[in-house]
Amino acid sequence: MGNLVAIVGRPNVGKSTLFNRLTQTRQAIVDETSGTTRDRQYGKVEWGGHEFSLVDTGGWVVNSGDIFEEEINKQVSIAIEEADVILFVLDVMNGLTDLDMSVANILRRSKKPVIIVSNKADNFNLHLNSAEFYSIGLGDPINISAINGAGTGDLLDIIVSKFTKQSEEEPLEEIPRIAIVGRPNAGKSSMINALIGEERNIVTNVAGTTRDSIYTRFDKFNMDFYLVDTAGIRKKGKVTEDLEYYSVIRSIKAIENSDVCILMVDATQGIESQDMNIFSLIQKNRKGLVVCVNKWDLVENKEQVVVKTFEKAIRDRLAPFVDFPIIFTSALTKQRILKVLETAKEVYERKKTRIPTNKLNEILLPIIEHTPPPSNKGKYVKIKYITQLPNTQVPTFVFFCNLPQWVKEPYRRFLENRIRDHWDLSGTAINIIIREK
Ligand code: GDP
Ligand code: GDP
Numbered sequence: 525m526g527n528l529v530a531i532v533g534r535p536n537v538g539k540s541t542l543f544n545r546l547t548q549t550r551q552a553i554v555d556e557t558s559g560t561t562r563d564r565q566y567g568k569v570e571w572g573g574h575e576f577s578l579v580d581t582g583g584w585v586v587n588s589g590d591i592f593e594e595e596i597n598k599q600v601s602i603a604i605e606e607a608d609v610i611l612f613v614l615d616v617m618n619g620l621t622d623l624d625m626s627v628a629n630i631l632r633r634s635k636k637p638v639i640i641v642s643n644k645a646d647n648f649n650l651h652l653n654s655a656e657f658y659s660i661g662l663g664d665p666i667n668i669s670a671i672n673g674a675g676t677g678d679l680l681d682i683i684v685s686k687f688t689k690q691s692e693e694e695p696l697e698e699i700p701r702i703a704i705v706g707r708p709n710a711g712k713s714s715m716i717n718a719l720i721g722e723e724r725n726i727v728t729n730v731a732g733t734t735r736d737s738i739y740t741r742f743d744k745f746n747m748d749f750y751l752v753d754t755a756g757i758r759k760k761g762k763v764t765e766d767l768e769y770y771s772v773i774r775s776i777k778a779i780e781n782s783d784v785c786i787l788m789v790d791a792t793q794g795i796e797s798q799d800m801n802i803f804s805l806i807q808k809n810r811k812g813l814v815v816c817v818n819k820w821d822l823v824e825n826k827e828q829v830v831v832k833t834f835e836k837a838i839r840d841r842l843a844p845f846v847d848f849p850i851i852f853t854s855a856l857t858k859q860r861i862l863k864v865l866e867t868a869k870e871v872y873e874r875k876k877t878r879i880p881t882n883k884l885n886e887i888l889l890p891i892i893e894h895t896p897p898p899s900n901k902g903k904y905v906k907i908k909y910i911t912q913l914p915n916t917q918v919p920t921f922v923f924f925c926n927l928p929q930w931v932k933e934p935y936r937r938f939l940e941n942r943i944r945d946h947w948d949l950s951g952t953a954i955n956i957i958i959r960e961k
Contacts (some may be wrong), residue, residue, distance in 0.1 A: 526575065526576060526577055526780050526781075527574070527576040527577070527608045527609065527687045528576065528577045528579065528606060528607045528608050528609075528776060528777065528780075529569075529576055529577065529578050529579070529607060529608065529609045529610070529611060529683060530578075530579050530580075530581055530603035530606070530607035530609075530610050530611070530773075531543055531578065531579065531580045531581065531582070531611045531613060532581055532582070532596075532599065532600045532603050532610055532611070532612055532613070532627060532631075533582065533612055533613035533614065533624070533627065533641075534596060534621065534623040534624060534627065535582065536615070537613045537614060537615040537618075537643055537644075538613060538615065538643040538644060538670045538671070539580050539581075539582045539613050540580055540582065541643075541670040541671055542580075542611070542613060542641065542643060542668075542670040542676075543565075543567065543578060543580040544670075545670050545673060545676055546567075546569050546578055546676065546680070547567030547568070547569055547578060565579055565580050565581075565772070565801070566578070566579050566580075566772075566776065566804075566805060566808065567808075568808070569680070571680040571681075571683070571684055572681070572684055574684045574687065576608075576683070576684070576687070577776060577780065579603075579607070579773055579776065581599045581600075581602070581603050581773065582599070593623060596623060596626070596627060597626060597627070597630055600627050600630050600631065601630060602773055602774075603773070604630070604631070604634040604636050606773050606774060606776070606777065607636060608636070608637075608686075608687065608688075609636070609637045609638075609639065609683055609686045609687070610631065610634075610636055610637070610638045610639070611638075611639050611641050611679075611683070612627065612631055612638050612639065612640050612641065612662065613641045613643050614640065614641065614642055614643065614654075614657055614665070615643055615644050616642050616643065616644050616645050616650045616651075616653040616654050616667070617644045617650065617653075619653065619656055620656055620657070620659075620660070624660075625660070628660040628661075628662060631662060632660075632661065637686040638662050638663070639663070639666060639679070639682055639683065639686070640657055640660070640662050640663055640664065640665040640666065641665070641666055641668060641679065642654035642657055642665035642666060642667045642668065643668055643669070643670050644669060644670075644671070645667035645668060645669055645674070645675065646669045646671065646672060646674070650667075651667045654667050666678065666679050666682060699741070699748050699749060699750055700749045700750070700783050700784055700868065700869055700872035701739065701750040701752050701781065701782045701783045701784070702749050702750065702751055702752065702782060702783070702784050702785075702786060702865070702868050702872075703751075703775075703778040703779055703781070703782035703784075703786070703811075704716060704751070704785075704786045704788060705775045705778055705779060705786070705787055705788070705802050705806070706787055706788035706789060706790075706799065706802060706816075707790075707796070707798040707799060707802065709790065710788040710789055710790045710818055711788055711790065711818040711819060711855045712788050714818075714855035714856065715786075715788060715816070715818065715853070715855040715861065715864075716751065717855075718855045718858050718861050719742075719744075719751075719861055719865065720742060720744065720751070739751070739752060739781075745862055745865065747865055747866070749865070749868075749869070752778045752781050752782045772798070772801050772802060772805070775802050775805060779802075779805050779806055779809055779811055780809055782811055783811065783812055783872050783875065784811065784812035784813070784814065784868045784869075784871045784872050784875075784951070785806045785811050785812065785813055785814070786814050786816050786864060786868055787799070787802060787803060787806065787813060787814070787815050787816065788816045788818050789816070789817055789838070790818060790819055791817045791818060791819045791820050791822060791823050791834070791852070792819055792822050792823070794837065795837070795838055795841040795842070799841075800841065800842075803842055807953065810917060810918045810953040810955070811953065812868070812871035812872060812874075812875055812951050812952055812953070813848045813871070813951050813953075814848065814849050814850075814851060814864060814867045814868050814871060814951055815838060815842075815848060815849070815850045815851070816850075816851050816853050816864050817834060817838070817850060817851070817852045817853065818853050818854065818855055819854060819855075820852040820853055820854045820859060820860075821854040821856055821857050821859065826852075831852065834850075834852075835850050838850060844937055845953075847944045847949065847950050847951070848871075848950055848951040849867045849870075849871070849951050851863055851864050851867055867951070870951075871950070871951035871952060874948065874949055874950065874951065874952045875917075875918055875919070875952045877919050877947060877949060877952070878912060878914075878919075879912050879919070879943075879947055881910070881911045881912070884910045884911065884912065884921070885909065885910055887946050888910055888939070888942060888943070888946075889907070889910070891942050892907050892939075895938070897930060897931050897932075897935045900930045903927055903930060904927075905925050905926065905927045905930050905931055906925055906926050906927075907924070907925040908924050908925060908926075908961050909923075909924040909961065910922065910923050910924070911924075913957075916955070918952060918953045918954055918955060919949060919952065919954045919955070920954070920955040920956075920957060921939075921943065921954065921955070921956055921957065922957045922958075922959050923939065923956065923957070923958050923959070924959055924960070924961035925958060925959075925960070925961060926960070926961060927960075928958040928959055928960050931958045936956045936958070939956055940954060940956050
């Protein structure tokens with residue numbers, strides 16, 4: 525199970541600058557895979573052999589110049605609940621404010637490791653200002669300058685030293701781990717109830733997971749699967765769920781710990797930015813995807829053309845990744861709810877697709893010959909050979925060529941789409957790697 529690090533603090537202390545600085549360490553790797561997008565709030569960081577997820581809780585707050593204390597406090601509480609390590613960012617140029625003190629009060633009550641990040645320490649004189657931060661009683665402030673990068677290596681060393689969890693995968697059997705995610709009111713709890721009924725007590729917790737186990741095993745409908753608990757579902761009612769970062773931050777763990785995600789969208793609402801954020805988390809983690817258009821009972825006109833319009837609208841919103849199953853369901857009437865599970869299972873199986881090297885070359889090389897990568901400054905890219913890497917999380921294809929640096933994103937997408945044309949990889953992420961022969 526991966527570690528999650530959350531950045532908290534009042535507006536303008538430099539949280540998003542720090543987020544960008546730290547996630548840059550991973551940039552090169554992210555770029556190597558196709559179809560990944562960066563966003564402001566969630567990213568992966570690699571440091572000293574550790575990989576962890578980083579969230580900037582402030583990134584979800586609109587109009588952050590004018591934020592209420594109460595809102596920040598909620599933000600911090602959710603970070604405490606979900607994160608493994610918390611970075612509390614302070615501004616040495618401005619010193620401590622009442623808002624900082626209020627955040628500190630909440631953090632002091634938590635048992636999670638907190639690191640005091642004394643930001644904007646651009647020069648030595650400013651370092652001295654951080655002495656004030658000892659007074660809040662949360663340990664030594666770490667001086668950094670998010671803007672010029674000074675001190676961030678030391679900060680990363682300290683972050684990874686706080687991890688107690690191994691960042692390796694859970695040793696689970698060959699059983700799909702399915703997460704049901706989506707924004708509030710999409711119908712996640714209703715779907716889970718429809719699927720597992722009142723038999724919640726049959727749940728078996730997986731040994732080895734700490735705290736409240738996040739996996740629940742089901743053996744129903746001739747299917748064996750783990751449902752990954754979205755804390756947001758279980759802890760419903762404890763806090764208001766109206767804020768976007770609640771559902772997103774709470775989805776992170778479920779997504780990271782799943783094989784396939786069922787993204788529930790509300791048929792009466794369509795796809796909005798919050799759905800897009802969750803979708804982007806799924807993609808970034810290279811997880812399987814089934815989109816479930818729920819509350820279909822409320823849609824009166826169900827003619828085929830309406831269905832097609834729906835499908836197209838969804839794929840347009842989620843482009844360029846469009847190769848995934850869409851199922852129209854009603855958790856209320858239980859329409860097609862089993863189909864959802866079956867489809868998730870199929871996506872899980874597809875992730876294990878192995879395409880023989882000779883088939884790959886036989887089919888793709890002629891296509892590439894017909895439509896080669898565009899030449900660049902008189903240089904021609906020649907792709908000579910394709911192979912699939914063994915034992916990867918998602919199907920990963922290596923294209924060997926003479927000038928890998930000239931193969932740009934649109935052509936990678938072209939290659940990915942040709943693979944998808946010929947082999948059924950619906951719902952599965954794939955990686956395209958271009959390497960020098
Ligand atoms: P957030 O609201 O906490 O996410 O803060 P931002 O990252 O948006 O930064 C607020 C302002 O502080 C921006 O103008 C940044 O350029 C500036 N800033 C961030 N980090 C540093 C730093 O290390 N040194 C200096 N001098 N300015 C910084
Ligand atoms: P969650 O926040 O995603 O867990 O959503 P809930 O399962 O709590 O559902 C939110 C509201 O939508 C509740 O009032 C449900 O009764 C209703 N709802 C959920 N699924 C359906 C459905 O398929 N059809 C209709 N008509 N209502 C639904």
